[in-house]
Amino acid sequence: MPVKQKEPLIMHPRPSSIVAALYTLRDLDTDVVILHGPPGCSFKHARLLEEDGMRVVTTSLDESGFVFGGHDALVEVLEKVIKRFNPRRIGIVGTCASMIIGEELHEAVMEVQPDVPVIEVEVHAGYRDNTKGVIITLESALASGIISEAEFERQKHLLKEATEVEKRHGAASKEYLEPSRGDLKFKVAKRLIELIEQGKKGLNILNAKKETAFMFADINLAVDQIAKKLGAGSNIINMANLDENLGLPKNRRNAREIKEDLKGAGMDIHHITGGLDEYPVAGNFANEIIREKYSDFDFAVITGVPHALPMDHIKNMELFSITNGPRQVIPLKEMGHQHVAVEIDLHPKTLGINHIVESEFGATLRELARDA
Amino acid sequence: MPKQIAIYGKGGIGKSSTASNVAAACADEGHRVTIIGCDPKSDSSITLLRGRRIPTIMDLMRQGADINEEDIVFEGYKGVKCVEIGGPEPGIGCAGRGIIVAISLLKKISTAIEDTDLVIYDVPGDIVCGGFVAPVKKGLVNEAYVLTSGEYMPLYAANNICKGLARLEMTLNGVICNSRGAPNEEKIVSEFAKEIGSSLIAFIPKDNLVQICEREGFSVIEKAPDSIIAGVYRRLARGIMANNDGKIPVPLDDKRLRELTRI
Ligand SMILES: Nc1ncnc2c1ncn2[C@@H]1O[C@H](COP(=O)(O)OP(=O)(O)OP(=O)(O)O)[C@@H](O)[C@H]1O
Numbered sequence: 321m322p323v324k325q326k327e328p329l330i331m332h333p334r335p336s337s338i339v340a341a342l343y344t345l346r347d348l349d350t351d352v353v354i355l356h357g358p359p360g361c362s363f364k365h366a367r368l369l370e371e372d373g374m375r376v377v378t379t380s381l382d383e384s385g386f387v388f389g390g391h392d393a394l395v396e397v398l399e400k401v402i403k404r405f406n407p408r409r410i411g412i413v414g415t416c417a418s419m420i421i422g423e424e425l426h427e428a429v430m431e432v433q434p435d436v437p438v439i440e441v442e443v444h445a446g447y448r449d450n451t452k453g454v455i456i457t458l459e460s461a462l463a464s465g466i467i468s469e470a471e472f473e474r475q476k477h478l479l480k481e482a483t484e485v486e487k488r489h490g491a492a493s494k495e496y497l498e499p500s501r502g503d504l505k506f507k508v509a510k511r512l513i514e515l516i517e518q519g520k521k522g523l524n525i526l527n528a529k530k531e532t533a534f535m536f537a538d539i540n541l542a543v544d545q546i547a548k549k550l551g552a553g554s555n556i557i558n559m560a561n562l563d564e565n566l567g568l569p570k571n572r573r574n575a576r577e578i579k580e581d582l583k584g585a586g587m588d589i590h591h592i593t594g595g596l597d598e599y600p601v602a603g604n605f606a607n608e609i610i611r612e613k614y615s616d617f618d619f620a621v622i623t624g625v626p627h628a629l630p631m632d633h634i635k636n637m638e639l640f641s642i643t644n645g646p647r648q649v650i651p652l653k654e655m656g657h658q659h660v661a662v663e664i665d666l667h668p669k670t671l672g673i674n675h676i677v678e679s680e681f682g683a684t685l686r687e688l689a690r691d692a
Numbered sequence: 693m694p695k696q697i698a699i700y701g702k703g704g705i706g707k708s709s710t711a712s713n714v715a716a717a718c719a720d721e722g723h724r725v726t727i728i729g730c731d732p733k734s735d736s737s738i739t740l741l742r743g744r745r746i747p748t749i750m751d752l753m754r755q756g757a758d759i760n761e762e763d764i765v766f767e768g769y770k771g772v773k774c775v776e777i778g779g780p781e782p783g784i785g786c787a788g789r790g791i792i793v794a795i796s797l798l799k800k801i802s803t804a805i806e807d808t809d810l811v812i813y814d815v816p817g818d819i820v821c822g823g824f825v826a827p828v829k830k831g832l833v834n835e836a837y838v839l840t841s842g843e844y845m846p847l848y849a850a851n852n853i854c855k856g857l858a859r860l861e862m863t864l865n866g867v868i869c870n871s872r873g874a875p876n877e878e879k880i881v882s883e884f885a886k887e888i889g890s891s892l893i894a895f896i897p898k899d900n901l902v903q904i905c906e907r908e909g910f911s912v913i914e915k916a917p918d919s920i921i922a923g924v925y926r927r928l929a930r931g932i933m934a935n936n937d938g939k940i941p942v943p944l945d946d947k948r949l950r951e952l953t954r955i
């Protein structure tokens with residue numbers, strides 16, 4: 321029997337499968353999610369998600385809940401949730417604690433018999449890749465008829481790719497990754513404006529994960545605006561993963577909103593590379609376009625998930641990456657990106673909004689360009 | 693759908709030997725049988741495999757192996773499919789979680805619990821946590837049997853199990869008496885069965901042959917097919933295959949239980 325090569329240990333903390341399940345439920349337009357587990361589990365994200373209009377409550381399992389089981393607590397909370405929030409769609413998400421003691425989420429649902437759909441997600445935080453939490457959620461959504469088989473297969477493929485991207489050059493690429501604040505935004509912005517002023521040709525690529533695009537797009541917009549201001553607008557080619565016909569309901573909505581904002585600000589997107597959930601594969605598409613048309617360009621600005629863009633045809637360009645992961649700086653530098661800037665704490669600022677929000681790097685660019 | 697049964701009873705009362713002899717007897721009659729050992733000590737299928745110990749699902753998972761059906765499902769006496777879930781040493785980790793994980797893997801990669809006539813889940817004596825009833829909760833068991841002697845403690849355990857079954861709304865399809873030679877045993881267990889709303893479906897005498905065969909790695913069905921006790925197991929096996937008379941048990945209170953054992 322083939323023994324799998326055991327995957328190497330990774331020591332730095334990484335996104336949790338439980339949290340991934342929560343975000344997926346939000347993308348599926350779930351109104352209320354019950355976390356079946358300890359009161360503090362996934363607190364920070366549970367709180368943030370409320371900004372997006374999804375409520376998260378907990379069954380608050382305590383020591384005696386661990387020992388005697390939490391069925392009654394789950395029934396009670398489910399009943400209360402129905403009464404208090406009158407939701408149209410409910411999610412129940414497992415945690416390490418409830419899964420270890422063998423809680424059956426379905427039993428509580430059978431007992432309460434809600435007349436709205438309930439997505440039951442038997443997940444804990446002990447999976448190596450947090451994408452597992454997304455897959456389990458989607459499996460459950462598929463089983464309850466909320467998404468189609470085709471959408472499920474599409475998502476599964478994307479998640480597999482996302483996991484691979486992280487293994488190749490992302491958070492799962494090394495045993496330990498030192499967090500870093502990246503290069504000084506001021507210096508990076510200055511160099512970028514210099515290149516634009518010299519009339520160099522540049523790619524301006526948004527390859528962002530879901531709602532993070534609300535802030536990353538601001539950077540691409542700033543680049544486009546500055547190039548125009550400096551009379552170099554025609555030297556810049558814009559690409560973005562903003563296809564509004566792909567992905568779960570929220571992702572489509574967000575793509576449309578961002579596109580409208582960009583259009584309103586006078587920015588043309590020359591190439592749409594995929595949907596907002598296609599960041600793991602949209603880079604491959606961009607790679608093809610670059611090979612065909614732009615391989616002789618001088619520089620590229622890549623925002624969002626820059627490490628998902630293959631180096632094949634950009635390796636001779638001067639690369640400006642803007643990420644929101646402090647642990648992404650070292651891998652990007654190792655890939656050959658000369659300039660890496662980090663938008664610290666970007667994600668929380670992109671929840672609960674439907675318009676582009678200002679980024680630090682975008683603001684830095686605009687400020688510098690004022691006197692350019 | 694196959695007949696899916698679990699045999700419950702006090703630790704050491706004889707669940708595993710009854711399960712493997714019933715499995716062997718059913719196989720003799722041409723039924724396709726699967727036995728799933730849910731006990732971390734993984735001793736459910738040994739006597740169907742001539743004393744051989746098979747790798748357990750949890751051991752393979754721990755090694756990080758890519759697990760296929762043929763790594764965990766082994767054919768024993770007359771084609772009985774044997775699976776051992778395995779688990780940690782006593783006092784370490786969480787055996788219950790192991791059962792949950794192993795059962796869902798088994799369901800995914802093997803047809804052994806679907807493409808068969810009889811599935812027997814051999815569970816450890818005490819249902820100490822949620823994991824041990826995972827097969828029931830996941831809807832993989834549709835008949836439960838309780839094994840007991842006529843002594844107070846095994847009956848007490850049997851009665852407790854009935855409480856659990858009632859709570860899970862699981863039907864009890866019969867009580868089996870595995871004799872320990874207590875006075876009036878058959879009558880006591882028969883009365884107990886009646887009072888909880890079930891019936892005594894077999895009385896297995898205490899017979900050293902069970903242990904002699906076991907020591908050599910055999911069921912009595914295989915090693916001593918013409919013995920009286922083999923005949924008892926065969927009758928029980930036929931009774932189980934024909935049984936579709938399950939009721940949710942009504943447990944007794946402790947006072948009544950004590951009275952019963954004094955008959
Ligand atoms: N009818 C019988 N006559 C004589 N010995 C028996 C009989 N039934 C079982 N035994 C013996 O009793 C011992 C305990 O049996 P077994 O292991 O089957 O019990 P168990 O209920 O499965 O225990 P556990 O709860 O530990 O899993 C074994 O050595 C077995 O051979």
Ligand code: SF4
Nearest residue numbers: 357361415416417445
């Ligand atoms: S260990 Fe698991 S259950 Fe406990 S808080 Fe962390 S993620 Fe939640």
Ligand SMILES: [Mg+2]
Nearest residue numbers: 707708731816
């Ligand atoms: Mg046993």
